Amino acid sequence: MVRLFDTLIGREVELVTREPGKVAMYVCGPTVYDAPHLGHGRMALCWDVIRRYLTWRGYEVTYVSNVTDVEDKIIRRAAETGSTEAEVSQHWESVYFDAMDRLGIARPDQVPHATEYVDRMVRFITDLVRRGRAYVIEGENGGVYFAVDSIPDYGALVHRSVEELLESAGARVEVDERKRSPLDFTLWKAGKPGEPTWPSPWGPGRPGWHIECSVMSLDLLDDGFDLHGGGNDLVFPHHENERAQALGADRRFARHWAHSGMVTVGGEGGGEKMSKSLGNFTTLLDVLDRHDPRALRIAVLQSHYRSAMMLGPSETSAADRTLESMDAHARKARAAGVRPGAGARSPVQAEGSSGDHARADTEQPVIDAFREAMDADFNTPQAFAVIAGAISRANAAIDVGDLVAAAALVAAVEEMTGALGLVLDDGTGATASRGVPIAGRGLSISRSAVEVTEVDPAIEATIDELVADRDAARARRDFEASDAIREQLASLGVRIEDTPTGTIWFR
RNA sequence: GGCGGCGUGGCCGAGUGGUUCAGGCAAGGGUCUGCAAAACCCUCUACAGCGGUUCAAUUCCGCUCGCCGCCUCCA
Numbered sequence A: 001m002v003r004l005f006d007t008l009i010g011r012e013v014e015l016v017t018r019e020p021g022k023v024a025m026y027v028c029g030p031t032v033y034d035a036p037h038l039g040h041g042r043m044a045l046c047w048d049v050i051r052r053y054l055t056w057r058g059y060e061v062t063y064v065s066n067v068t069d070v071e072d073k074i075i076r077r078a079a080e081t082g083s084t085e086a087e088v089s090q091h092w093e094s095v096y097f098d099a100m101d102r103l104g105i106a107r108p109d110q111v112p113h114a115t116e117y118v119d120r121m122v123r124f125i126t127d128l129v130r131r132g133r134a135y136v137i138e139g140e141n142g143g144v145y146f147a148v149d150s151i152p153d154y155g156a157l158v159h160r161s162v163e164e165l166l167e168s169a170g171a172r173v174e175v176d177e178r179k180r181s182p183l184d185f186t187l188w189k190a191g192k193p194g195e196p197t198w199p200s201p202w203g204p205g206r207p208g209w210h211i212e213c214s215v216m217s218l219d220l221l222d223d224g225f226d227l228h229g230g231g232n233d234l235v236f237p238h239h240e241n242e243r244a245q246a247l248g249a250d251r252r253f254a255r256h257w258a259h260s261g262m263v264t265v266g267g268e269g270g271g272e273k274m275s276k277s278l279g280n281f282t283t284l285l286d287v288l289d290r291h292d293p294r295a296l297r298i299a300v301l302q303s304h305y306r307s308a309m310m311l312g313p314s315e316t317s318a319a320d321r322t323l324e325s326m327d328a329h330a331r332k333a334r335a336a337g338v339r340p341g342a343g344a345r346s347p348v349q350a351e352g353s354s355g356d357h358a359r360a361d362t363e364q365p366v367i368d369a370f371r372e373a374m375d376a377d378f379n380t381p382q383a384f385a386v387i388a389g390a391i392s393r394a395n396a397a398i399d400v401g402d403l404v405a406a407a408a409l410v411a412a413v414e415e416m417t418g419a420l421g422l423v424l425d426d427g428t429g430a431t432a433s434r435g436v437p438i439a440g441r442g443l444s445i446s447r448s449a450v451e452v453t454e455v456d457p458a459i460e461a462t463i464d465e466l467v468a469d470r471d472a473a474r475a476r477r478d479f480e481a482s483d484a485i486r487e488q489l490a491s492l493g494v495r496i497e498d499t500p501t502g503t504i505w506f507r
Numbered sequence B: 001g002g003c004g005g006c007g008u009g010g011c012c013g014a015g016u017g018g019u020u021c022a023g024g025c026a027a028g029g030g031u032c033u034g035c036a037a038a039a040c041c042c043u044c045u046a047c048a049g050c051g052g053u054u055c056a057a058u059u060c061c062g063c064u065c066g067c068c069g070c071c072u073c074c075a
Helices: A038-056 A072-081 A085-103 A114-130 A162-168 A209-221 A232-248 A284-290 A293-301 A313-335 A347-351 A355-375 A380-399 A403-419 A457-475 A479-491
Strands: A003-006 A011-014 A022-027 A060-065 A134-137 A143-146 A185-190 A205-207 A227-231 A256-260 A263-265 A495-499 A502-506
Touching: A003 A256, A022 A038, A022 A209, A038 A060, A038 A085, A038 A227, A038 A256, A038 A263, A038 A284, A038 A293, A038 A403, A060 A209, A072 A085, A085 A284, A085 A293, A114 A134, A114 A143, A114 A185, A114 A205, A114 A209, A114 A232, A143 A232, A185 A209, A185 A232, A205 A209, A209 A232, A227 A232, A232 A256, A284 A293, A293 A313, A293 A380, A313 A380, A313 A403, A313 A495, A313 A502, A355 A380, A355 A403, A380 A403, A457 A479, A457 A495, A457 A502, A479 A495
Parallel strands: A022 A060, A022 A227, A227 A256
Antiparallel strands: A003 A011, A134 A143, A143 A185, A185 A205, A495 A502
């Protein structure tokens, strides 16, 4: 039984889906006008992990995540750069997905774009007007507004009453006096010169921000879809308004709401939220150039998805080292001949119980602990601790030669890391940024994610030769020669680990 | 100003009314190794402060202090 913290209810609840065994989820995606930053990366990773875990857990998951490609900032950007809005949004969308691919984020099943849905938004707004849930303001900066008072529980998602919301309304933004309530928000904006517009019953204009998500999520996932997610800075007003619009159309909206925490930056005593407006962001691509993308996934897994997390150089480099030791485990397992899920290729296995038996004894409790942690509101830090413990025990088992126990643990580790979208590199060519198919579904991700490093056979052969030479030198105890070869290898970017079962080299 | 959240050992970060311990990173010691690397073992015994409830609180309640988020576009 999966439990998650439901923002609307305000506590952890059991995930109860519309159809047993299926999860239809919608996660608000980016507005594409600029380079994605670490915050976008963190949120995408959080939701990727949730999606993958639910899939691993046996759910058939439909994952929809939108791209907002009509918006003030895109328009401004286009004007600044002398390009079209479409050019701006297409460019930054491709940058965004490139970064997502490198992070090993599985592509959503559907990526609806606001511009593809304008007709349907117009119809939706027309319907809201007809139902008396929206009204038109004529004149300059006019448009169609949603009447917040027309639905019963506006504010439920932020857990505030309309009265409370009114108290602080206008505290930071000027309120248009023509609105019936200061809380009313735009569904349709009348077009201004030089802006992209679409025809509508209220004249040429463009949709407000919130309406796209209501329309697209209901269109693709239908009434009462299971889970609506996003960053917790979207709770109000964006998600509150999405909900209001759907309820205003007398549609059943999301059954569950969940929100991921922000990335913070800065010094002692807690940082501030990373955001474009504060100018304190680190571009995702910069970080990806400096770190193995898997390290970022590890850093994200080591904090809970709902918590704010600091993600600066010290956090990422700590994650680098964690990753390094996890990869070292994979190399060690390979060198010992332990193959995940295949038992151990060792005489130990022949004399005692079968590999399957060992797995039943050893692996299952680990998997159970992992599932228990993840079922409790996707407690990835705890799940990660289970993985770390299994790795330790597997390494120890290899050290003492208990390859049967090791095999079961190695298999468990692969199972768990796979469920979270993490692939360990055992030095055989799984590359740093290799994409991971979703557990249990074999869903392929975009081609560019599978950056298999091209290997030059000639260089590989040279390295193998050098390693063999070094082993020979060591065998005749000519350590001067062997150390010289090691340095030669180091200059090629190749590192060496001597194990009882032979020398491993890796980059 | 309103609403909400958080404060755990050198750092990051789970968790719990009472027993032995989260975990990661870092540090120190040890084992193994020609060395290196890796690994394993051990050590570093924390829960902001002040009250209260309780046989017992880091865990529940209250207050104080500090930090953060939302109330505007934001992942």
